[in-house]
Amino acid sequence: MSLQRMLVVARKELTHITRDMRLFVLVTLAPAFLLITLSYVFALDVERVDIGVQNRDNTSLSRELVSHITADGDFVVVAWLGPSQRIEPLFTRGKADMVLVIPRGFAKTVLDGDSAPVQCVVDGVDAVAASQSIAILEGRVNAFVAKVARSRGGLGAEALAGTRVLEVKDRAWYNKALKSLMSIVPGLLAVVLSMPALALALALAKEKERGSLESLIVTPVRGSEYLGGKLLTYVVSGVVSGMLAWAVATFWFGVPFRGGLVEFLLLTADYVVASMGISLLVATFVRNQQTAMFLVLMIFFIPSFFLSGLLRPVADEPIARAFAYALPSTHFITISRALFLKGVGLAALSGPALALLAIGLVCQGFSLRLFDKKLT
Amino acid sequence: MILRIRNLVWKEFIQLRRDWVMAAFILTLPVLQLILLASATTSSIDDLSVAVVDRDRSSVSRRVVTSLGNREELEIQYVPATLEQARHLLDDGATILAVVIREGFSAALERPSETAAVQLIADGSNDLVADIALGAARAALVDLAGEEAGLPPRAHASPIELRTTVRYNPTFDVKVFTVPAQVGFIVYQVTLTVASIGLARERELGTLEQLIVMPLSRLELVVGKAIPALIVGMLNFALMVVVAIFGFGIPMRGSLMLLIGLTLVFVAVQIGYGIFISGIAHTQQQAILLVFVLAMVDMAFSGYLVPIKNLPMVLQTFAEVAPLRHYLTILRGVMLKGADLSALWQHAVAMGVTGLLVVALAVRNLSRSLD
Numbered sequence: 001m002s003l004q005r006m007l008v009v010a011r012k013e014l015t016h017i018t019r020d021m022r023l024f025v026l027v028t029l030a031p032a033f034l035l036i037t038l039s040y041v042f043a044l045d046v047e048r049v050d051i052g053v054q055n056r057d058n059t060s061l062s063r064e065l066v067s068h069i070t071a072d073g074d075f076v077v078v079a080w081l082g083p084s085q086r087i088e089p090l091f092t093r094g095k096a097d098m099v100l101v102i103p104r105g106f107a108k109t110v111l112d113g114d115s116a117p118v119q120c121v122v123d124g125v126d127a128v129a130a131s132q133s134i135a136i137l138e139g140r141v142n143a144f145v146a147k148v149a150r151s152r153g154g155l156g157a158e159a160l161a162g163t164r165v166l167e168v169k170d171r172a173w174y175n176k177a178l179k180s181l182m183s184i185v186p187g188l189l190a191v192v193l194s195m196p197a198l199a200l201a202l203a204l205a206k207e208k209e210r211g212s213l214e215s216l217i218v219t220p221v222r223g224s225e226y227l228g229g230k231l232l233t234y235v236v237s238g239v240v241s242g243m244l245a246w247a248v249a250t251f252w253f254g255v256p257f258r259g260g261l262v263e264f265l266l267l268t269a270d271y272v273v274a275s276m277g278i279s280l281l282v283a284t285f286v287r288n289q290q291t292a293m294f295l296v297l298m299i300f301f302i303p304s305f306f307l308s309g310l311l312r313p314v315a316d317e318p319i320a321r322a323f324a325y326a327l328p329s330t331h332f333i334t335i336s337r338a339l340f341l342k343g344v345g346l347a348a349l350s351g352p353a354l355a356l357l358a359i360g361l362v363c364q365g366f367s368l369r370l371f372d373k374k375l376t
Numbered sequence: 377m378i379l380r381i382r383n384l385v386w387k388e389f390i391q392l393r394r395d396w397v398m399a400a401f402i403l404t405l406p407v408l409q410l411i412l413l414a415s416a417t418t419s420s421i422d423d424l425s426v427a428v429v430d431r432d433r434s435s436v437s438r439r440v441v442t443s444l445g446n447r448e449e450l451e452i453q454y455v456p457a458t459l460e461q462a463r464h465l466l467d468d469g470a471t472i473l474a475v476v477i478r479e480g481f482s483a484a485l486e487r488p489s490e491t492a493a494v495q496l497i498a499d500g501s502n503d504l505v506a507d508i509a510l511g512a513a514r515a516a517l518v519d520l521a522g523e524e525a526g527l528p529p530r531a532h533a534s535p536i537e538l539r540t541t542v543r544y545n546p547t548f549d550v551k552v553f554t555v556p557a558q559v560g561f562i563v564y565q566v567t568l569t570v571a572s573i574g575l576a577r578e579r580e581l582g583t584l585e586q587l588i589v590m591p592l593s594r595l596e597l598v599v600g601k602a603i604p605a606l607i608v609g610m611l612n613f614a615l616m617v618v619v620a621i622f623g624f625g626i627p628m629r630g631s632l633m634l635l636i637g638l639t640l641v642f643v644a645v646q647i648g649y650g651i652f653i654s655g656i657a658h659t660q661q662q663a664i665l666l667v668f669v670l671a672m673v674d675m676a677f678s679g680y681l682v683p684i685k686n687l688p689m690v691l692q693t694f695a696e697v698a699p700l701r702h703y704l705t706i707l708r709g710v711m712l713k714g715a716d717l718s719a720l721w722q723h724a725v726a727m728g729v730t731g732l733l734v735v736a737l738a739v740r741n742l743s744r745s746l747d
Contacts, residue, residue, distance in 0.1 A: 022658070026665040034672050041676040041691065048686050065536070091543060092715035094705055115537045124545035125712050126553045129683070134540055141538050169493050170510050173466060175500030183503045198668060202661045209660075210581070289660045290573040291398040293667070297565055298405045301668070306413050311681065312421055313505055320416030334469055337501040344467045351468075 005221050009229025013203065017237065027199045027237055031192040032244040035185065039253060042184045049074060049133045052090045052099040054081040057106035065102065068144045069137065091123045098122045098133055174341040185249045186340040187310045190332040193245060194275050194304060196238035198296050201279035203230060205292040223371045231276060238272035239265065249340065258343025267335050267353055274328040274356040277363030284367045304329040331355045380592055384600030392604065406562045406612055410619055417554045424509050427454035427462050427471040434482035440494060443520045444475060449512035466499050473498050473509040544712050555624045556707045557680040559616040564700055567609035567643050568667055571650025574601045576663040594742050602647045609643040629714030638724055642703040645731030652738035674700045702727045
């Protein structure tokens, strides 16, 4: 293996990228652009619940209940239903998440000291959101009962006077206000940085598809030098777009960066090498760019959103778990969040860092062997 | 005209058959992905790792620990002796929540004048997970406090009784939501992949020139390229729906014909996007990277990961243009809620209008780039 020949291939590859302005932009700037767009979408702390209200009682107490529930804008009344109107269309049209039905005689029952049933019909399709909304609604109804009890006396006030003996103090470290933006930006950074790896898979598949690989075979460049040279260029461009994405995270979004920049660069390179290992492996098996793209999209990219712990933690289900740990993005999400928010050193990150290294070495070793065989 | 289009379609299928690796992938990978993602995203978030620093070591503090461990969401995995060790566990990501019970906790509980405090420290680097862990721990402690104070849990009748009825999904089954969404994503990926490459590939390999000299109009060329993608997309859709219904037990409450019809519209719109990209890109590499950027943005605006109504107004308008968002609403509406066209027509129209615009742009663009 000659370093000089490898560098020649690297320079050829660099020319390919820089000569094609659009490609250059897509490879280097796209991750930063995506990070900005996606972060705004994912980093939402407000959860709005749209409700429909059917107030069959129509007294000041029942109106008070509704305005108490909707006071802070988390619950928004999108429809007032007449007493005989059907609830169903609100759900099939996706207009409301939940409908409250306040029965006739509600105020009288409550003031008599009896228990008045308020019907709450929920669209359960999004189970997680639905159960959260119900819990919040229950809390608000209880708070309303307490408020009414306080202002009017009686009304089961004795039940609410339970003594507080135990105090819970809670705190969140690393992200004190628990802002989504702080945790989503470093996570997304890992996902968008898979773009350079895709570009490498395409560059390789392209040579095969066009037949220019044949002409490279007759040159004295060997398989390992060829792959090494290509890899070098794309790893460098990956690290450069990593730096851009880092700058976007820190300067645009103001995510604190508590770790070391050197560690970040080192581990970004580690991640880029691992993800490029996967794309090299893909590229050695396929014969054209379309297949390469389809494979990368299906086995690397989309699973990165759902399996890697970006939003929900890595699943317990064994196959999904195994797949998640084979994905480089799973490990880099951990690394990126730890470096930005926790400010830990390399020692605390040795697990994911070594996992990335292992993925990179295995995939690249494997594809190098397969590739050498094909060339001879 | 029909004959010419048919010949072009035939050529595309011969190419696809020759490339049997791709053909095999198109038919098998989506099913595998559906199974993998559905099984990964359907389990509820539970057994989050908790570290308890119990400095009190009394029977009460042990009850605190037990009540935390009894919550489904939490699992006590570490019992470090000091706060410093707990900090390391949080730093390493080994634990999500540290619970600290100080010395004198049980003594403080005995004296009404003092309050006994339990400290919860969550790893905020994933805010969603931190919220769940804190919420579960708080609920466990409040229940315990009630028991300790001798209040039987919820024995008293509240003046307002909330009676909850859950429609469409009474058991709160998460997969009912995630599986149809994944079906939509997969149909989206497959059609866009197949459609976006076509022209860019011909141009890159120089065969576009040959197609131009043939007696084919631009429209015929676009239609001929679109039909194979349409067939592949619909085939995939059929496969996905079968897996969703028979493999995952997702109900089909609405009309299958309506869903097929609207899927046709969606697939056609995606093909329009694909051909548009294919037309503006000079090489396949460009086309593919553009598709990726588009796919990421589309996914973000699809309403699956983040509900659309929570977005700021500007982004909501933007989301209206994304066909995937409408299609997911349609899929969910027809399969789970049994919605009919009268409930869904707005989404169908929105999709169709975007589609027509994109196709018109694609044909116009193509004619320019051919000259």
